[in-house]
Amino acid sequence: MGDILVGKSIDKSFGGLRALNQVDVQVEEEKVTGLIGPNGAGKTTLFNVLSGFIKPDKGQVLFKGIDISRTRPHEIVHLGMARSWQGLRLFDNLTALENIVMSMPRRKNGNPLKLILGSWRKDTEKVEKAHEILKAINMDPRAGHLVKELSYAEQKLIVIGRLLATGAEALLLDEPTSGLDEKTVNDLITPLLKNIVSQHKKTIFIVEHSIKLVFNMCDCVICLNEGNVVACGDPIELRTDKELNRAFF
Amino acid sequence: MDYMLHIAIMILINIILVVSFNILLGYTGIFALCHAAFYGIGAYTATLLMKNAGFSFFSAMICAMGLTAVCSLIIAIPGLRIHWDYMVIFAFSFQMVIYHLILNWMDLTRGPQGIAGIPAATVFGFEFVTKPSFLLLCMILCFGVLYFVHRLEKSFFGLVLQGIRDDQIAVKSIGKDVTLHKIVAFAIAAGLAAVAGSLIAVYISYISPGYFDLHMSVFIVIALIFGGLGSIPGAILGTIVLTALPELLRFIPYLPSTMLGGARDLIYASILLFFMLFRPQGIMGKSD
Numbered sequence: 001m002g003d004i005l006v007g008k009s010i011d012k013s014f015g016g017l018r019a020l021n022q023v024d025v026q027v028e029e030e031k032v033t034g035l036i037g038p039n040g041a042g043k044t045t046l047f048n049v050l051s052g053f054i055k056p057d058k059g060q061v062l063f064k065g066i067d068i069s070r071t072r073p074h075e076i077v078h079l080g081m082a083r084s085w086q087g088l089r090l091f092d093n094l095t096a097l098e099n100i101v102m103s104m105p106r107r108k109n110g111n112p113l114k115l116i117l118g119s120w121r122k123d124t125e126k127v128e129k130a131h132e133i134l135k136a137i138n139m140d141p142r143a144g145h146l147v148k149e150l151s152y153a154e155q156k157l158i159v160i161g162r163l164l165a166t167g168a169e170a171l172l173l174d175e176p177t178s179g180l181d182e183k184t185v186n187d188l189i190t191p192l193l194k195n196i197v198s199q200h201k202k203t204i205f206i207v208e209h210s211i212k213l214v215f216n217m218c219d220c221v222i223c224l225n226e227g228n229v230v231a232c233g234d235p236i237e238l239r240t241d242k243e244l245n246r247a248f249f
Numbered sequence: 250m251d252y253m254l255h256i257a258i259m260i261l262i263n264i265i266l267v268v269s270f271n272i273l274l275g276y277t278g279i280f281a282l283c284h285a286a287f288y289g290i291g292a293y294t295a296t297l298l299m300k301n302a303g304f305s306f307f308s309a310m311i312c313a314m315g316l317t318a319v320c321s322l323i324i325a326i327p328g329l330r331i332h333w334d335y336m337v338i339f340a341f342s343f344q345m346v347i348y349h350l351i352l353n354w355m356d357l358t359r360g361p362q363g364i365a366g367i368p369a370a371t372v373f374g375f376e377f378v379t380k381p382s383f384l385l386l387c388m389i390l391c392f393g394v395l396y397f398v399h400r401l402e403k404s405f406f407g408l409v410l411q412g413i414r415d416d417q418i419a420v421k422s423i424g425k426d427v428t429l430h431k432i433v434a435f436a437i438a439a440g441l442a443a444v445a446g447s448l449i450a451v452y453i454s455y456i457s458p459g460y461f462d463l464h465m466s467v468f469i470v471i472a473l474i475f476g477g478l479g480s481i482p483g484a485i486l487g488t489i490v491l492t493a494l495p496e497l498l499r500f501i502p503y504l505p506s507t508m509l510g511g512a513r514d515l516i517y518a519s520i521l522l523f524f525m526l527f528r529p530q531g532i533m534g535k536s537d
Contacts, residue, residue, distance in 0.1 A: 053421075053422075072421075072426075074424045074426050074427070077422065077423065077424030082422065082423065083422055085418075085422070089419035089422070090415075090419065091411065091415040091419065093414075093415055094408070094411060094412065094415070098408055101408065102408040102409055102412055103423040103424075106405070115404065115406050116437075117397070117401060117404055118400075119400070119403045119404060123405075166423055168424075
């Protein structure tokens with residue numbers, strides 16, 4: 001498999017602060033790539049650049065060989081790359097099912113009038129697919145609940161479900177396990193993410209603080225510090241590096 | 250009896266306005282204090298087409314809806330790219346510009362004198378001149394608008410609008426074009442406000458800038474906040490209460506007629522303050 005997402009010499013500064021400095025990243029198709037680093041290393045900034053929410057000062061972002069450095073975020077999702085947020089960013093006043101259904105892509109050549117005036121509940125194909133996604137994340141029994149009524153762990157699962165609903169091939173996950181206890185991570189999140197890669201054939205690029213999860217899941221790890229890529233490669237090999245081990249693990 | 254019919258007609262016209270504004274503030278979370286400007290553009294367009302070009306009521310109304318929707322793009326396209334706070338000021342400015350345009354474009358609108366002698370609404374040769382018949386026309390159009398907005402709320406488009414209200418960035422990250430959705434929402438809301446504008450013009454058979462000033466925009470906002478953001482029954486309830494309440498003031502003994510306007514404004518301000526402090530989602534509102 002080749003690289004589905006490539007960042008080339010990305011620079012990004014905020015005023016006098018250089019958040020990303022000549023950052024090069026490669027994310028291989030249908031693999032899990034981890035992005036680690038201390039707070040303030042530039043991990044979320046890199047995600048924001050890759051997903052189009054921030055434009056880089058210099059450098060290039062290529063997705064499936066297409067330059068998306070200046071592409072708008074929603075268009076990047078149409079191309080096949082979607083992201084989650086550290087702060088969840090769910091639609092709290094909508095139900096779990098509505099969150100999933102509205103994340104599904106619009107049909108090509110769909111009737112705009114039907115889009116504006118047709119009931120989404122009558123689109124049985126989409127509703128069935130949404131229930132399938134909810135089943136895959138063990139949330140189908142909670143389909144009709146408002147998201148704000150769900151537990152934090154359940155909301156995290158809805159975030160992943162929403163990403164799946166976009167139909168994107170590459171998923172950028174920003175700290176999907178933060179705030180969750182170890183049991184929830186081991187029993188729910190890790191198997192789910194593994195399943196997404198093996199069964200749904202997705203590519204995952206994940207920012208994580210949980211080193212255990214990174215080593216458990218990732219095929220490749222990128223270490224970022226003060227806006228610079230300091231190491232990149234197989235997680236087991238990186239762990240044997242004493243200096244990196246002291247700084248990151 | 251005539252007086253009661255008049256109140257009922259005004260309630261129905263105002264329901265169209267408030268329910269259409271619900272698309273903007275209630276579903277999408279756009280605080281655009283300029284709905285009376287769309288109401289005015291609709292009223293004047295329908296009036297001029299009926300009076301000067303001999304259009305029938307329905308064809309004038311449809312043209313007014315189209316023109317008002319197009320005019321809404323003037324504010325929607327540049328305004329929706331700026332931050333929420335600035336959008337409020339931008340919309341307020343648009344309201345003032347349209348009001349002063351109507352007030353000063355003497356050749357077209359006759360300025361403060363207004364336009365009198367607007368022909369009655371006629372459909373298939375039937376003239377809606379009596380109050381009961383006009384009430385029927387208002388009911389039909391009001392139910393049409395309510396049904397349209399209800400369908401919109403339950404559609405994919407409506408879901409995305411509610412998503413925009415909750416979190417715009419999240420909507421972008423699931424692949425939806427936030428700006429496009431907002432522009433369409435603006436155009437639909439403005440087009441529906443033109444229905445109310447066309448009705449008020451043929452009902453009173455006279456229009457002047459005073460009907461479409463900032464007070465009217467404030468009334469629409471307060472009625473919606475009172476009844477409940479994002480709720481059609483709430484918008485209806487808010488409109489009924491706020492349209493009927495000032496009328497009830499007339500029956501308070503010893504309240505001089507000169508104080509009616511002031512008392513009405515005082516009530517509106519008190520309602521707004523109360524709901525902002527204690528129940529921001531209104532009586533029947535869904536969102537926090």
